[in-house]
Amino acid sequence: MRRAAQPRPVGQKLEEFDAKFDAGEDISEYQEVSKGFRPGWEQKKVNVDIPVWMIDPLDTQARRIRQDFNRIAPNPAFSAIISAC
Known part of the structure; x- marks a missing residue:
């Protein structure tokens, strides 16, 4: 603390x-x-409906990034975190 x-x-x-x-x-x-904050970094939860044709390229990119990350840091602890995503 x-x-x-x-x-x-x-x-x-x-x-x-x-x-x-x-x-x-x-x-x-x-x-x-203890009471510091970063202006402009506040978060707000929103729900957005996105068409599947927009999500597919994002999923493809995410898989590619995970593969790159696993090549760079093949530590099992990192792999468990990434595979949970």
């Missing part, structure tokens, strides 16, 4: 914090991510 974000240490100036960020140091302890 991720720990709660810590406030900026007492006495640390904003410039010091910026310097840590710019230097690529880990500043995750100062970030509050």
